[in-house]
Amino acid sequence: MHIVILGAAESGVGAALLAQAKGHAVFVSDGGAIKPAYKEKLTQAGIRFEENQHTLEEILRADEVVKSPGIPEKAPVIQALRAKGTPIISEIELAGRYTQAKCICITGTNGKTTTTLLTYHLLKEAGLNVGLAGNVGYSLAEQVMEDKHDYYVVELSSFQLDDTHDFAPWLAILLNITPDHLDRYGYNLENYAAAKMRVARNVSRYFIYNAGDPETRKAVAASAYEKTALAFDQQQNSEAGENLAAWYGQDGTLQLHLPEWAQGQVESITVDNSPLIGQHNQQNMAAAILAARVVGLSSEQIEKGLVSFKNAPTAYN
Numbered sequence: 173m174h175i176v177i178l179g180a181a182e183s184g185v186g187a188a189l190l191a192q193a194k195g196h197a198v199f200v201s202d203g204g205a206i207k208p209a210y211k212e213k214l215t216q217a218g219i220r221f222e223e224n225q226h227t228l229e230e231i232l233r234a235d236e237v238v239k240s241p242g243i244p245e246k247a248p249v250i251q252a253l254r255a256k257g258t259p260i261i262s263e264i265e266l267a268g269r270y271t272q273a274k275c276i277c278i279t280g281t282n283g284k285t286t287t288t289l290l291t292y293h294l295l296k297e298a299g300l301n302v303g304l305a306g307n308v309g310y311s312l313a314e315q316v317m318e319d320k321h322d323y324y325v326v327e328l329s330s331f332q333l334d335d336t337h338d339f340a341p342w343l344a345i346l347l348n349i350t351p352d353h354l355d356r357y358g359y360n361l362e363n364y365a366a367a368k369m370r371v372a373r374n375v376s377r378y379f380i381y382n383a384g385d386p387e388t389r390k391a392v393a394a395s396a397y398e399k400t401a402l403a404f405d406q407q408q409n410s411e412a413g414e415n416l417a418a419w420y421g422q423d424g425t426l427q428l429h430l431p432e433w434a435q436g437q438v439e440s441i442t443v444d445n446s447p448l449i450g451q452h453n454q455q456n457m458a459a460a461i462l463a464a465r466v467v468g469l470s471s472e473q474i475e476k477g478l479v480s481f482k483n484a485p486t487a488y489n
Contacts, residue, residue: 173197176231178249179240180206180214180221183263183332186311187238188219193317194270199234201226203249234258238266241331244356262335264306264328267313273303273321275312275340276463279328279371280347280382283456286448286483287347288327290460294477295323298469307332323467330367331356340374343466345459349387365391372397380404380462382455383412402430402466404458406451418462426458428465441471446478 173196177188180202192198200214200221214221222230226249231237236259243250253260268275278288288308295302303321305312307329315321326341349365357363369391372379382388383403389411392398403412408419408427421427425440433439441461448457457478464474 173235174199174233175236175238176201176234177238177240178202178226178231178243180210180223181240181242182210182309182311183313184238184240185210185213186314187263187266188214188221189217190266190270190313190317191238192217192219199230201231201249203243228252232256232258236261238263239335241329241334245334260335261337262332262339263311263313264326264332265336265339267305267311267316268336268339271316271319271324273316273319273324274342274377275324275326276343276345276467277306277326277328277341277371278345278347278459279330279333279368280345280388281350281368283347283452284327284329286453287345287456287459288325289483290448290456290478290481291463292325293481294460294464294469294474295325295467297477297480298464298473300467328371330364333367333370336370338374340376341371342375342377343463344371344375344379345463346371346379346381346388346392347455347459348382348385349391361387369395369397372401378402378466380417380459380466382459383410383416384455402462404455404462406454418458420454420458426461428462430465439465439471441465442475443478445475447481448483 175191175196175198177184177200180200188198188200198219202223203226206223239260278284292304301321302323303315305324306326308327379397379401381392383405401415402417403415404418410416418428425442428439
C-alpha cells in the first residue's frame, strides 16, 4: 500500500519506520518544522518527507493515512481526506496489526501517566519482558518493528484512541472522565467519554474501570462492556456490584477478588510502603495492582515493586 503519515514527531516517525519495514511505500508530511532528530531518522531510512506544508495532491494519493493525534478533525487536510473516503488510522492501530504481544492500555483524564509507569514498573521488576509506549513519549510502532516484548504497557489519550478501529488491547483501564479537550469533541462531554470508551471495544481479557468516578460509571453502564468488566473503588460498599474486584479495607490494604478465584477468596496487598500518596494515587495504585495481578504477579512481587517505584518528576497527564 501507499501510506501517508501526517505528523513527524514520535508517533508519526515510528509509524513511518514500521510501515516501511513492512513493505509499504511511505510519505511523511508535517505542517510544521520537523525536529532534527526525527529528520535524521527519516533520512537514514530513506523515507520521503516534507515539512511546513501539506501537499494535498501527494497526500490524496494515499491508500491509507496514519494521522498524528495532535491534528484535529477540522484540519483542512483531514476534511479533504474524509471527502475522498481515504481510511485514516492512528499509529496505535498500525502497530497493533504487527504484534502478538499483550497490550495493557491505560486511559483517563487524570492519572494515566502515573498508572502507566507504575504498571510497567511492577511487571518489569517481576522479571517480565515488557515495553513502555504511547503518550508517555515512546512510539509503540517503532518498538513493534523488533517486537521483542511479551507485554506493552501503553498510555493512550483520547486523541490516540479516536482513530483506532480493530486495535485489540489485552487489558484496558479507564481511570476517570472529567471535562477536558472538549473543543475537539463539539464541547460535549458524552462525545469525549465515547472517545475514552473506545479503549474497551476489542479487549480480549478484561476491561478495568474506576467505579468511584461518576462519569466513568455512567459511561460503562451505557456500554456493552459492563457485564464482563472488573471495577475498583475506594471501598467495598460500591455501586460496582458484582464487578468489584479491588477495594481498600479499613486497615488501608488493597483487597482483591478476581472472578477466576475460588468463590469468596479475597487477597490483601499492603500499599503502606508505596511512595505514592493521596486519594488520587490510591486509585492509580488500585488500577495498576489489579492489572498486575491479572497478569499473574504474586502479592509479594507487587508489594516489593511498590516500594521501589519512582514516579516521573512531573507526571503529565
